[in-house]
Amino acid sequence: MLKLDTMELADAFSPKELVDEIYRQCPDITPPVPVKELAYAAGIIKIEPIDTESIEGMLVTGEGKEYGVIYFNKSNNRPIGRQRFTIGHELGHFLLLHHNGNRTCSNADVSFSSYSLDTIEKEANDFSQLLLLPEHLLKKEFDSLLPSIENLQEISDLFQMSFEATANKCTKYGSKPFALFYSKDDKLRYCWRDFKKVPYALNIDKGELLPESSQARQLKVKEQSVSEEVRVQASCWFKNTEKHKLPEIMIEQTFFQKNGYKVTLLREK
Incomplete structure:
Protein backbone atom coordinates (compact mmCIF):
# COMPACT_ATOMS: atom_id res chain seq x y z
CA MET A 1 0.00 0.00 0.00
CA LEU A 2 1.38 3.40 -0.98
CA LYS A 3 1.92 6.02 1.67
CA LEU A 4 2.52 9.76 1.26
CA ASP A 5 3.67 12.34 3.79
CA THR A 6 1.26 15.15 2.94
CA MET A 7 3.21 17.62 5.09
CA GLU A 8 6.19 17.16 2.77
CA LEU A 9 3.92 17.54 -0.27
CA ALA A 10 2.67 20.85 1.11
CA ASP A 11 6.15 22.33 0.65
CA ALA A 12 5.92 21.81 -3.13
CA PHE A 13 4.45 24.76 -5.04
CA SER A 14 4.75 23.79 -8.72
CA PRO A 15 3.46 20.69 -10.56
CA LYS A 16 7.02 19.45 -11.17
CA GLU A 17 8.09 19.95 -7.54
CA LEU A 18 4.99 18.10 -6.41
CA VAL A 19 5.51 15.15 -8.76
CA ASP A 20 9.22 15.00 -7.88
CA GLU A 21 8.30 14.78 -4.19
CA ILE A 22 5.74 12.03 -4.83
CA TYR A 23 8.35 9.92 -6.63
CA ARG A 24 10.94 10.70 -3.97
CA GLN A 25 8.58 9.22 -1.41
CA CYS A 26 7.45 6.35 -3.68
CA PRO A 27 10.56 5.40 -5.68
CA ASP A 28 9.40 1.85 -6.44
CA ILE A 29 6.40 2.79 -8.58
CA THR A 30 6.31 1.02 -11.94
CA PRO A 31 3.98 1.56 -14.90
CA PRO A 32 1.07 1.86 -15.08
CA VAL A 33 1.29 4.58 -12.43
CA PRO A 34 -1.33 3.74 -9.74
CA VAL A 35 -3.10 7.10 -9.84
CA LYS A 36 -6.04 6.02 -7.69
CA GLU A 37 -3.78 4.59 -4.98
CA LEU A 38 -1.75 7.80 -4.96
CA ALA A 39 -4.93 9.86 -4.70
CA TYR A 40 -6.15 7.85 -1.70
CA ALA A 41 -2.73 8.15 -0.08
CA ALA A 42 -2.89 11.93 -0.56
CA GLY A 43 -6.24 12.37 1.19
CA ILE A 44 -8.87 11.62 -1.45
CA ILE A 45 -11.59 9.53 0.20
CA LYS A 46 -13.64 8.55 -2.85
CA ILE A 47 -13.19 8.35 -6.64
CA GLU A 48 -16.44 7.94 -8.56
CA PRO A 49 -17.45 7.89 -12.25
CA ILE A 50 -20.08 10.27 -13.62
CA ASP A 51 -22.06 9.93 -16.84
CA THR A 52 -22.42 13.35 -18.42
CA GLU A 53 -21.11 15.17 -21.46
CA SER A 54 -20.93 18.59 -19.81
CA ILE A 55 -18.36 17.70 -17.13
CA GLU A 56 -15.02 15.94 -17.63
CA GLY A 57 -13.97 15.95 -13.98
CA MET A 58 -14.95 17.38 -10.64
CA LEU A 59 -13.33 17.85 -7.23
CA VAL A 60 -15.31 18.28 -4.03
CA THR A 61 -13.34 19.04 -0.84
CA GLY A 62 -13.65 20.06 2.75
CA GLU A 63 -13.19 23.72 3.55
CA GLY A 64 -9.46 23.36 4.15
CA LYS A 65 -8.97 20.55 1.61
CA GLU A 66 -8.43 18.11 4.48
CA TYR A 67 -10.24 15.53 2.33
CA GLY A 68 -11.50 15.32 -1.22
CA VAL A 69 -13.77 13.41 -3.60
CA ILE A 70 -12.92 13.05 -7.30
CA TYR A 71 -15.48 12.48 -10.04
CA PHE A 72 -14.40 11.55 -13.58
CA ASN A 73 -16.33 11.19 -16.82
CA LYS A 74 -16.86 7.60 -17.87
CA SER A 75 -19.60 8.20 -20.46
CA ASN A 76 -19.47 7.05 -24.09
CA ASN A 77 -16.75 4.48 -23.35
CA ARG A 78 -14.14 7.07 -22.46
CA PRO A 79 -10.70 5.47 -23.04
CA ILE A 80 -8.92 4.37 -19.88
CA GLY A 81 -6.10 6.82 -20.59
CA ARG A 82 -8.57 9.71 -20.66
CA GLN A 83 -10.14 8.58 -17.39
CA ARG A 84 -6.75 8.27 -15.71
CA PHE A 85 -5.67 11.69 -16.98
CA THR A 86 -8.84 13.29 -15.57
CA ILE A 87 -8.26 11.69 -12.16
CA GLY A 88 -4.68 12.99 -12.21
CA HIS A 89 -5.92 16.46 -13.21
CA GLU A 90 -8.34 16.64 -10.25
CA LEU A 91 -5.65 15.28 -7.92
CA GLY A 92 -3.47 18.16 -9.06
CA HIS A 93 -6.16 20.64 -8.06
CA PHE A 94 -6.36 18.91 -4.68
CA LEU A 95 -2.62 18.90 -3.94
CA LEU A 96 -1.62 22.31 -5.32
CA LEU A 97 -2.33 24.53 -2.34
CA HIS A 98 -3.10 27.68 -4.32
CA HIS A 99 -5.93 25.91 -6.22
CA ASN A 100 -9.44 26.25 -4.84
CA GLY A 101 -10.90 23.02 -3.56
CA ASN A 102 -14.30 22.72 -5.19
CA ARG A 103 -13.90 22.68 -8.96
CA THR A 104 -15.83 21.55 -12.02
CA CYS A 105 -13.71 20.96 -15.14
CA SER A 106 -14.91 20.85 -18.74
CA ASN A 107 -13.51 18.79 -21.60
CA ALA A 108 -11.48 21.83 -22.70
CA ASP A 109 -10.02 22.23 -19.18
CA VAL A 110 -8.69 18.67 -19.08
CA SER A 111 -6.27 18.51 -21.97
CA PHE A 112 -2.79 17.10 -22.53
CA SER A 113 -2.15 20.05 -24.87
CA SER A 114 -2.96 22.87 -22.47
CA TYR A 115 -1.43 25.93 -24.10
CA SER A 116 -4.66 27.97 -24.33
CA LEU A 117 -5.94 27.27 -20.83
CA ASP A 118 -5.82 29.54 -17.83
CA THR A 119 -2.92 29.03 -15.44
CA ILE A 120 -4.80 26.95 -12.88
CA GLU A 121 -6.08 24.40 -15.40
CA LYS A 122 -2.71 24.28 -17.16
CA GLU A 123 -0.98 23.50 -13.86
CA ALA A 124 -3.43 20.65 -13.18
CA ASN A 125 -2.77 19.25 -16.66
CA ASP A 126 0.98 19.59 -16.24
CA PHE A 127 0.76 17.75 -12.92
CA SER A 128 -1.26 14.91 -14.45
CA GLN A 129 1.02 14.34 -17.43
CA LEU A 130 4.18 14.54 -15.28
CA LEU A 131 2.66 12.07 -12.80
CA LEU A 132 1.28 9.55 -15.30
CA LEU A 133 4.07 9.72 -17.89
CA PRO A 134 7.10 10.43 -15.69
CA GLU A 135 10.31 11.02 -17.57
Missing part, protein backbone atom coordinates in the same frame (compact mmCIF):
# COMPACT_ATOMS: atom_id res chain seq x y z
CA HIS A 136 12.41 8.59 -15.54
CA LEU A 137 10.04 5.68 -16.25
CA LEU A 138 9.50 6.57 -19.92
CA LYS A 139 13.23 6.87 -20.46
CA LYS A 140 13.82 3.49 -18.83
CA GLU A 141 11.18 1.74 -20.96
CA PHE A 142 11.72 3.43 -24.35
CA ASP A 143 15.21 4.87 -24.55
CA SER A 144 16.80 1.75 -26.04
CA LEU A 145 13.94 0.95 -28.45
CA LEU A 146 13.78 1.70 -32.14
CA PRO A 147 10.96 4.22 -32.66
CA SER A 148 8.06 2.50 -34.43
CA ILE A 149 4.28 2.61 -34.22
CA GLU A 150 4.25 -0.88 -32.67
CA ASN A 151 6.75 0.05 -29.95
CA LEU A 152 4.88 3.26 -29.16
CA GLN A 153 1.64 1.27 -28.90
CA GLU A 154 3.29 -1.12 -26.44
CA ILE A 155 4.52 1.77 -24.31
CA SER A 156 1.11 3.48 -24.30
CA ASP A 157 -0.51 0.18 -23.29
CA LEU A 158 2.08 -0.31 -20.56
CA PHE A 159 1.39 3.14 -19.08
CA GLN A 160 -2.38 2.88 -19.76
CA MET A 161 -2.34 6.27 -21.44
CA SER A 162 -3.47 7.43 -24.87
CA PHE A 163 -1.27 6.71 -27.87
CA GLU A 164 -0.99 10.42 -28.73
CA ALA A 165 0.01 11.58 -25.25
CA THR A 166 2.51 8.76 -24.80
CA ALA A 167 4.03 8.97 -28.28
CA ASN A 168 4.53 12.73 -28.03
CA LYS A 169 6.45 12.41 -24.78
CA CYS A 170 8.53 9.57 -26.21
CA THR A 171 9.95 11.86 -28.92
CA LYS A 172 12.55 12.87 -26.34
CA TYR A 173 13.81 9.30 -26.18
CA GLY A 174 14.35 6.25 -28.39
CA SER A 175 17.44 4.97 -30.19
CA LYS A 176 16.80 7.17 -33.26
CA PRO A 177 15.41 10.72 -33.63
CA PHE A 178 11.81 10.76 -34.90
CA ALA A 179 8.87 13.04 -35.60
CA LEU A 180 5.11 12.43 -35.56
CA PHE A 181 2.71 13.92 -38.12
CA TYR A 182 -0.94 13.94 -37.05
CA SER A 183 -3.53 14.30 -39.81
CA LYS A 184 -7.27 14.16 -40.49
CA ASP A 185 -8.60 13.35 -43.97
CA ASP A 186 -5.04 13.65 -45.32
CA LYS A 187 -4.64 17.22 -43.99
CA LEU A 188 -1.96 17.98 -41.43
CA ARG A 189 -3.22 18.76 -37.92
CA TYR A 190 0.22 19.22 -36.37
CA CYS A 191 3.74 17.81 -36.19
CA TRP A 192 5.29 16.86 -32.85
CA ARG A 193 9.04 16.38 -32.40
CA ASP A 194 11.96 17.27 -30.17
CA PHE A 195 13.42 20.21 -32.08
CA LYS A 196 16.89 19.46 -30.72
CA LYS A 197 16.78 16.01 -32.32
CA VAL A 198 14.70 16.78 -35.43
CA PRO A 199 15.50 20.42 -36.25
CA TYR A 200 14.47 20.41 -39.91
CA ALA A 201 11.87 22.78 -41.34
CA LEU A 202 8.57 21.24 -42.46
CA ASN A 203 7.60 20.98 -46.10
CA ILE A 204 3.88 21.34 -45.30
CA ASP A 205 1.90 23.65 -43.05
CA LYS A 206 -1.04 22.94 -40.78
CA GLY A 207 -4.17 22.31 -42.84
CA GLU A 208 -2.29 21.39 -46.00
CA LEU A 209 -2.48 17.98 -47.68
CA LEU A 210 0.10 15.37 -46.77
CA PRO A 211 2.89 14.95 -49.35
CA GLU A 212 1.47 13.29 -52.47
CA SER A 213 4.39 10.87 -52.77
CA SER A 214 4.19 9.73 -49.14
CA GLN A 215 2.91 6.31 -48.13
CA ALA A 216 0.59 8.02 -45.67
CA ARG A 217 -1.20 9.74 -48.57
CA GLN A 218 -1.13 6.90 -51.10
CA LEU A 219 -2.18 3.91 -49.00
CA LYS A 220 -5.88 3.12 -48.60
CA VAL A 221 -6.23 0.56 -45.84
CA LYS A 222 -8.71 -0.36 -43.12
CA GLU A 223 -9.01 1.57 -39.87
CA GLN A 224 -6.92 0.65 -36.84
CA SER A 225 -4.10 -0.79 -38.94
CA VAL A 226 -0.39 -0.05 -39.15
CA SER A 227 1.56 0.18 -42.39
CA GLU A 228 4.89 -1.41 -43.11
CA GLU A 229 8.02 0.69 -42.72
CA VAL A 230 9.24 2.15 -46.02
CA ARG A 231 12.22 4.23 -47.07
CA VAL A 232 11.28 7.72 -48.27
CA GLN A 233 13.12 10.79 -49.42
CA ALA A 234 13.46 13.01 -46.37
CA SER A 235 12.70 16.01 -48.60
CA CYS A 236 9.18 14.60 -49.00
CA TRP A 237 8.37 15.83 -45.47
CA PHE A 238 11.18 18.22 -44.53
CA LYS A 239 13.39 20.78 -46.20
CA ASN A 240 16.97 21.88 -45.75
CA THR A 241 17.89 25.03 -43.91
CA GLU A 242 21.22 26.83 -43.69
CA LYS A 243 21.85 25.38 -40.24
CA HIS A 244 20.51 21.86 -40.65
CA LYS A 245 21.11 19.53 -43.57
CA LEU A 246 18.59 16.77 -44.17
CA PRO A 247 19.55 13.12 -44.38
CA GLU A 248 18.75 11.75 -47.83
CA ILE A 249 16.55 8.88 -46.64
CA MET A 250 14.20 8.48 -43.68
CA ILE A 251 11.86 5.70 -42.53
CA GLU A 252 8.11 6.29 -42.77
CA GLN A 253 5.31 4.37 -41.04
CA THR A 254 1.65 5.27 -40.57
CA PHE A 255 -1.00 4.31 -38.01
CA PHE A 256 -4.44 4.48 -39.70
CA GLN A 257 -6.90 5.30 -36.92
CA LYS A 258 -10.67 5.86 -37.02
CA ASN A 259 -12.67 8.48 -38.95
CA GLY A 260 -9.84 9.61 -41.20
CA TYR A 261 -7.28 10.22 -38.45
CA LYS A 262 -3.69 9.11 -39.03
CA VAL A 263 -0.35 9.29 -37.25
CA THR A 264 2.75 9.13 -39.44
CA LEU A 265 6.13 8.41 -37.87
CA LEU A 266 9.29 9.65 -39.61
CA ARG A 267 12.60 8.51 -38.17
CA GLU A 268 16.20 8.66 -39.22
CA LYS A 269 17.74 5.43 -40.49
